Amino acid sequence: MSAIEINNISKTYGTTTALDNISFNVKEGELFGLIGADGAGKTTLFRILTTLILADKGSASVNGFDVISQYKSIRNDVGYMPGRFSLYGDMTVKENLDFFASVFGTTLEQNRDLIEDIYCQIEPFNNRRSAKLSGGMKQKLALCCALIHKPSVLFLDEPTTGVDPVSRKEFWEMLHKLKKKGISILTSTPYMDEAGQCDRIAFIKQGKILTIDTPAGIIDSFGEPLFAVSANNMHTLLKAVREYPEVKNCYTFGEYHHFTVRDVKFKKAGFLSYLGSLGYENISINQITATVEDCYLKLSEL
């Protein structure tokens, strides 16, 4: 049985199509990433799967339970961390945890082992109102609340947006631990380094799935040479590279610009002398392996 099954789901809001005939499965115990821009339809899909809204067309199930006829079973069985901070800001850390535990008919003590690693970091702030926590702390508390009833499927809508790199890394270490405990996880993220940590990912754009595969599979399907270039003036270099006739696409990528070429017979030497003639210094050009981010950029141009 799949943890999540989505078959031909569509959803429109007025004239806006949020989801356009989406189908995919998340296997039991899988960590599955949904990658896409703001407005791509990620949150709509989360809300359908957590039984908060109804799809216009198609069917879906979570742990074998139908999202419409068996919504009550789903609600008992899943944890959901919405994109916006949705805990009670005027209740303390401990009060929020106790509240969510009692809603699900359990207690913090009963499930403490599941959340111990995360909870121990926020326990010192037990008596602080949750609205007064920092961004990273809020995320940790929200994850604890989503886990308090031992869900078998966890839905995380952009859990690390606005979270600093150190806290993000810790957060993902926790997700890997939860996965080891057998929890299936569907998460969305705008961070491409996180996409690489998922078992499988789906790129979603304007309500449609562009591709679904393992990160390695997606990288393999890039299918053309990719180069990284840097020189003394990175601002103007971007334009210079784009104006070179053999270059197909060029975009910024951290300390380099990445570019693809129109012809596989592309010669570095000619390009190098072109940049040299424009006065660039310290030029470096290397053929590189694409990352998940390169693949996203390529697919989203289509």
Add this chain to the structure above:
Amino acid sequence: MMEYAIDVNNLTKKFGNFTAVDNISFNVKRGEIFGFLGANGAGKTTAMRILCGLSFPTSGKGTVAGYDIATQSENIKKSIGYMSQKFSLYDDLKVWENIRLFAGIYGVPEKEIEPRTEELLKTLDFTSERNSLVSKLPLGWKQKLAFSVAIFHNPCIVFLDEPTGGVDPETRRQFWEMIYEASDRGITVFVTTHYMDEAEYCDRVSIMVDGKIEALDTPLNLKNKFRVNSMEEVFYLLARKATRNE
């Protein structure tokens, strides 16, 4: 003309017993793209509020756009632009209404507002969206507009507080190309981000840990100094030492 857009010395801000900003000193050159990095809770927002004239330091001195942060905060506010992912434009106002509102707030002379609005709409290729509600615009467009509005009055410095938080890779790149253009026009850019590839787009970056600036240099020099290959690793090495956890 002054050399530095921002020049602060021994800036400290305390809230009761808590030292949010702990004796920081740095400067930002005119036209520079300066990345202001740090973990959540390191004190970035507090420091930024002081630099924007919204808060005053407990001790220390400094100037922003040549004005004293302790005594000339109203002049500072007129010389800067500000944008963040959380707040930038009014969703329930039309495109032209947002431009009109912020132009007024930033003190653009009345008779210049209309011609410059036309010019901006043309440059952005937004003329057909003049009467659209901002809430109806795609995120990428919204961001372009928000940034253009923040520099509509040609400020000396623009402060960008996590301008690309939660934004997809394509839109982030378009946004940074606009930052490059503004910088090439001479506008100083002061930006915070949690994306370490964006740290590479800055001329210099500082990394704040527990209220102090622990490192400040070009991305290349920082990587060399810490003997690592990426800004991500530089950030880990510094920020994981943090003891402050809130």
